[in-house]
Amino acid sequence: MTILDAYRITREPFYRPVGREIELFEAAYASRMPVMLKGPTGCGKTRFVEHMAWRLGRPLVTVSCHEDMTASDLVGRFLLDAEGTVWHDGPLTLAVREGAICYLDEIVEARQDTTVVIHSLTDDRRILPLEKKNEVVTAHADFQVVISYNPGYQSVLKDLKESTKQRFGALAFAYPSPAVETEIVMREAGVERRMAETLVRIAERSRNLKGHGLEEGASTRMLVNAGLLVARGVPVEEACQVAMVVPITDDPDLREALSGAIAACL
Ligand SMILES: Nc1ncnc2c1ncn2[C@@H]1O[C@H](COP(=O)(O)OP(=O)(O)OP(=O)(O)O)[C@@H](O)[C@H]1O
Numbered sequence: 472m473t474i475l476d477a478y479r480i481t482r483e484p485f486y487r488p489v490g491r492e493i494e495l496f497e498a499a500y501a502s503r504m505p506v507m508l509k510g511p512t513g514c515g516k517t518r519f520v521e522h523m524a525w526r527l528g529r530p531l532v533t534v535s536c537h538e539d540m541t542a543s544d545l546v547g548r549f550l551l552d553a554e555g556t557v558w559h560d561g562p563l564t565l566a567v568r569e570g571a572i573c574y575l576d577e578i579v580e581a582r583q584d585t586t587v588v589i590h591s592l593t594d595d596r597r598i599l600p601l602e603k604k605n606e607v608v609t610a611h612a613d614f615q616v617v618i619s620y621n622p623g624y625q626s627v628l629k630d631l632k633e634s635t636k637q638r639f640g641a642l643a644f645a646y647p648s649p650a651v652e653t654e655i656v657m658r659e660a661g662v663e664r665r666m667a668e669t670l671v672r673i674a675e676r677s678r679n680l681k682g683h684g685l686e687e688g689a690s691t692r693m694l695v696n697a698g699l700l701v702a703r704g705v706p707v708e709e710a711c712q713v714a715m716v717v718p719i720t721d722d723p724d725l726r727e728a729l730s731g732a733i734a735a736c737l
């Protein structure tokens with residue numbers, strides 16, 4: 472029993488490979504190279520890292536990064552209890568000690584002075600200094616850092632430092648080809664092939680509106696959501712409105728364009 476048993480993934484998370492990402496991740500992990508997963512929202516990055524943690528038999532510690540996150544939130548802090556002040560490891564330190572994969576989701580949301588705490592872990596030193604505790608933790612042999620990054624969403628002010636980026640190997644994710652996406656929707660939503668194909672066609676049209684008023688087209692996640700509603704008996708058109716139109720735009724013209732695309736595909 473270790474403290475990280477709760478973070479072990481015991482059942483295989485379904486992941487349909489899109490390219491050579493599984494082989495590439497395995498090769499990177501074999502060298503304990505830090506990996507960056509780049510790609511738009513809802514394209515399978517989180518599912519992929521869960522699948523890889525399961526495949527490699529490593530616990531997965533996920534941290535959702537945000538603006539107010541401090542280095543102490545990652546590394547740990549002294550807290551007061553009945554016996555006085557006691558050190559509590561943060562999630563990063565736990566992963567470093569126990570040999571987990573530490574997944575820092577949406578890393579660009581964290582401030583740069585927080586992000587730099589991973590620098591000594593992501594070069595050949597593989598150490599984590601706990602300054603407040605006067606301790607330097609050497610990373611467990613199985614420890615690896617994985618980060619996710621949505622290119623295009625951030626401003627210049629909210630980007631990773633060059634010295635952070637250059638520590639990582641990066642895998643680029645995009646929405647899968649129609650054939651692969653159909654398989655994913657069938658499996659994840661439990662709908663028949665014809666229905667999955669229809670939803671995928673609607674998504675393609677929605678993605679064509681990217682840059683024409685839409686920040687981003689419908690993601691694979693949205694397609695799966697539409698499929699889940701259909702599988703519960705919601706009529707397709709309504710399911711698409713709820714899962715693929717209303718969440719992404721309030722603009723009446725765009726809603727109409729998307730509704731037209733849906734009608735054309737049914
Ligand atoms: N290749 C794939 N294999 C299996 N399921 C997938 C795949 N790609 C996407 N999915 C489905 O899409 C959903 C969303 O994927 P996921 O949560 O991994 O997206 P993400 O890239 O992490 O998005 P975000 O950047 O918003 O966190 C998953 O829950 C899963 O149902």
Ligand SMILES: [Mg+2]
Nearest residue numbers: 516517518576
């Ligand atoms: Mg994610």
